Amino acid sequence: MKAYKKEVQFTIWMTAAFILVGNVGLIFSIFPVDAMLFGFPVMYIVPILMGWFGVFLLTLVAGKIGNRIDDEIERENDALGHADEAKEV
Amino acid sequence: MEQNWQLDNPILGLVVVGATFVLFYIVGFISNRQSKSAKELYVGGSNVGAITNGLAMAATYMSLATFLGITALILQLQVPFIMLWIQLILAIPLITIIYGTSLRRMGAFSPTHFIRDRYGTTASIIAALFMILVSIMYALGQMIGIAITFETLLGIPYITGLFIFGILIVGYITIGGMAGATNNAAIQMVIIALMFIVPLAAIMKAIGASGWYFPPLLYSDMVPAMMDALPTFFDYQFSPKWYFSIIPALTIGALGLPHLAMRVYTASSLKSARSAMVWFAFILGLVFSATYAMGFVGVFATTTQGVTISDADADKLTIILNMVYNPEWVTALVIAGAISAGLSTLSGNLLAIGALISQDIISTLKPNISQRLNLRIGFIAIFAGGIASILLAINPPAFLVVSILWAFGLAGVTNAPLIIVGVWWKEANKFGAIAASVVGGALYIIVSPFVFPSIVLTGHGVTDGMGLSGAMLAVPVSFILLIVVSYITNRIPALSGKLTKQADIELIERIHGWKDIKAYRYNSTLGAGITVVVSAAVAIWALMPWGM
Numbered sequence: 001m002k003a004y005k006k007e008v009q010f011t012i013w014m015t016a017a018f019i020l021v022g023n024v025g026l027i028f029s030i031f032p033v034d035a036m037l038f039g040f041p042v043m044y045i046v047p048i049l050m051g052w053f054g055v056f057l058l059t060l061v062a063g064k065i066g067n068r069i070d071d072e073i074e075r076e077n078d079a080l081g082h083a084d085e086a087k088e089v
Numbered sequence: 090m091e092q093n094w095q096l097d098n099p100i101l102g103l104v105v106v107g108a109t110f111v112l113f114y115i116v117g118f119i120s121n122r123q124s125k126s127a128k129e130l131y132v133g134g135s136n137v138g139a140i141t142n143g144l145a146m147a148a149t150y151m152s153l154a155t156f157l158g159i160t161a162l163i164l165q166l167q168v169p170f171i172m173l174w175i176q177l178i179l180a181i182p183l184i185t186i187i188y189g190t191s192l193r194r195m196g197a198f199s200p201t202h203f204i205r206d207r208y209g210t211t212a213s214i215i216a217a218l219f220m221i222l223v224s225i226m227y228a229l230g231q232m233i234g235i236a237i238t239f240e241t242l243l244g245i246p247y248i249t250g251l252f253i254f255g256i257l258i259v260g261y262i263t264i265g266g267m268a269g270a271t272n273n274a275a276i277q278m279v280i281i282a283l284m285f286i287v288p289l290a291a292i293m294k295a296i297g298a299s300g301w302y303f304p305p306l307l308y309s310d311m312v313p314a315m316m317d318a319l320p321t322f323f324d325y326q327f328s329p330k331w332y333f334s335i336i337p338a339l340t341i342g343a344l345g346l347p348h349l350a351m352r353v354y355t356a357s358s359l360k361s362a363r364s365a366m367v368w369f370a371f372i373l374g375l376v377f378s379a380t381y382a383m384g385f386v387g388v389f390a391t392t393t394q395g396v397t398i399s400d401a402d403a404d405k406l407t408i409i410l411n412m413v414y415n416p417e418w419v420t421a422l423v424i425a426g427a428i429s430a431g432l433s434t435l436s437g438n439l440l441a442i443g444a445l446i447s448q449d450i451i452s453t454l455k456p457n458i459s460q461r462l463n464l465r466i467g468f469i470a471i472f473a474g475g476i477a478s479i480l481l482a483i484n485p486p487a488f489l490v491v492s493i494l495w496a497f498g499l500a501g502v503t504n505a506p507l508i509i510v511g512v513w514w515k516e517a518n519k520f521g522a523i524a525a526s527v528v529g530g531a532l533y534i535i536v537s538p539f540v541f542p543s544i545v546l547t548g549h550g551v552t553d554g555m556g557l558s559g560a561m562l563a564v565p566v567s568f569i570l571l572i573v574v575s576y577i578t579n580r581i582p583a584l585s586g587k588l589t590k591q592a593d594i595e596l597i598e599r600i601h602g603w604k605d606i607k608a609y610r611y612n613s614t615l616g617a618g619i620t621v622v623v624s625a626a627v628a629i630w631a632l633m634p635w636g637m
Contacts, residue, residue: 004607004609004610007601008513010186011186011187011513014186015183015186015187018179018182018183018186019176019179019183019336019340022175022176022178022179022340023175023176023332023335023336023340024175025169025172025173025175025325025332026172026329026332026333026335026336028325029325029327029328029329029331029332030329032325038306038309039309039310039312040309040312041312041323043323043325044168044171044323045309047171047172047175048171048175048306048378048381049306051175051176051178051374051377052178052370052374052375052377052378053374055178055179055182055370055374056367056370056371056374058182058370059182059363059366059367059369059370060367062182062185062186062363062366063360063363063364063366063367066185066186066190066359066363067359067360067363070190070359070602073601073602073603074602077602077603077604077605080604080605
């Protein structure tokens, strides 16, 4: 149950995080900001930076957690194999 | 002032392009000597390393549009188009985490392969036909772009260029298969990045930008001059609804593109697929950011530096900037980069068409044909798909990039819901899938400006043409139909004989990595209900006035 819950929650939250980080323009279209950052308007450069480095960081996190959940599913499978080897499920 | 943008020395351009072609043929030939089975042809034996695959994913995704169309649309739409483009980077990461690893575990060749196992023959053939349409539209865009490049820059007549280079390209993809295409795409990605960013640095240096040594991000010293010359450049122009519609149309749309998903299945392992996604994000972010810089520099050059680019030449902005500011041999290299970008995407599209026709249609209808015959049909399908896109490109439609983006929406309506819901909800069945694909697809086509120009949602040409408005209505409708029709038909006893509930449940558990079956897994009625409510809200919002 634990690994399954983690898998579902990971996919939902990670998808939401990716969509948010890739669509910062949508957020700024609702809440406009009139400021500058690194010489650019914030509403221009922040979506670009998030769309590159934000997404890149999320892929690192998603890769790590995805691998860990796979291992957990594998462990639950193994535990199941020992516990009820004879049982048909 | 109208100018004829053409290389003074077309031989130089031809030699550079010819040399890259020879390289691609050799790599394709060597890589594919062992392609003896369909698995090797379409997914490179599922044995591709993370860096190669990540680069190949990026190259497959970065079409000729990077060099031709995008910068033109930045010139036209300015910042809103950049905001639209940024989220395209989500494609591979989202495919990987939502369903890519599951389908890789299943051993699928293409997304429709999953649809066949999950929903049966009829649904998979409907989905495959839509996917062939999407792939051909996509391939068509590349073909047109390649022929236009040869025509305008090297002086080769459009039709001649289309046929000669079209057939050369189709030949190389047919010879190379997926292993060849993957190795070539990885090389092409390096060529694309170098041929785009290095010449851009030279252009920025010539204009006087102090951050020329890192073009993707260091051009802020041009911002004040830009704001003086064109104060509206950074304006968002459109309402939040427009920005929201990008999510169903392009973010979800990309999840249904077969040639992208197929890249995930080529990975040697699930871990390798996840590492490839990291490389993809890094390299794509780099080149995308450089594209925005190129668009910015283009607008800057036309508004402050006296460079004149007519509307008809807008597509060639990248190459024109190189002609103005760089020596001719650099422009020749940029053209080779543009052709590489077209080639890698085209090979992804054609391989998808090959897999769809031979694996998803012919093997489905005639499961007993031999491996050898199946492989031969695959080669013929790849070749025929290429020839079809060449023939369709004889009379090219206007708006190259716009029609490619419209194809994203079609994939989002007809394929993405079937795959996403199919992987995560056991109740989804073939009746729901067929209803979603057919009704959603028809609705999307009806509200597009291409069939009934008077039936559109916004009346704003580019918004309807890119499928933003159509997808905002049709994608949620497709999700609702899939869930509601499945839910109802699962509860009609007369239909239970026609459904394969137990096989579906086993398939879903297996592709998520489970060796046992548990009723509580992937069975949430609450999750399905929330999806229906949210989808209904989005569809109603899409029908309300857009105020454009």
